Amino acid sequence: MSHRYKDTDKDRVINMYDDDVDGDGVLNIYDDDADGDGILNIQDALNNAKKLIGRPYEQLTGEYRDVGFKFGGIVCIDLINLSYEKAGIYFEKELRDFFNKKSEIFRNKSWNNPDDRCFARRVENFEAYCRANGFILKDDKNLSQGIL
Ligand SMILES: [Ca+2]
Ligand SMILES: [Ca+2]
Ligand SMILES: [Ca+2]
Structure with missing residues (x-):
């Protein structure tokens, strides 16, 4: 399961x-x-x-x-x-819950809401959620490309 x-x-x-x-x-x-x-x-x-x-x-x-x-x-x-x-973190749920609290941070289009099956898969929605919650890195100079 x-x-x-x-x-x-x-x-x-x-x-x-x-x-x-x-x-x-x-x-x-x-x-x-x-x-x-x-x-x-x-x-x-x-x-x-x-x-x-x-x-x-x-x-x-x-x-x-x-x-x-x-x-x-x-x-x-x-x-x-x-x-x-x-x-244990379901961003799909987090984004939907956040929309119900602060819908104004998401692009204001009739189709851009949690009822749309692609809502949580839109990068712009994930970015808006991260920005509103302070999850965006402010200093990324130490980041580097991943190595497999
Ligand atoms: Ca764990
Ligand atoms: Ca817990
Ligand atoms: Ca449970």
Whole structure:
């Protein structure tokens, strides 16, 4: 079963809808170990990202009822979403919840709302969410290209 449908803390809320996946009282987004497995989120995410190496790019970008994704293809934002999902952080849920609190930070178009299946897969929405929450790096001079 996919991690998103599990109920890690057994509170009858499946992980993808649970604000506190490990049930320790700290909301996922503020919890350094959101799934409570003893491994920090960043390491969990990196481990999960490495498992996605080799997955084909989803060239249909969600068109035709996501058939490309269903057959294993991913787009750039899926790398982040899938990597963090197994760490216990569901950006899809975080973005939707944030829209309900501060919709004004997202592009004001009738189709750009959580009811749209592509809402959480739009990079501009993820960036707006990160910017509004202070998750954007201000000093990136020490970053370098990843090495496989
Ligand atoms: Ca739960
Ligand atoms: Ca927690
Ligand atoms: Ca963890």
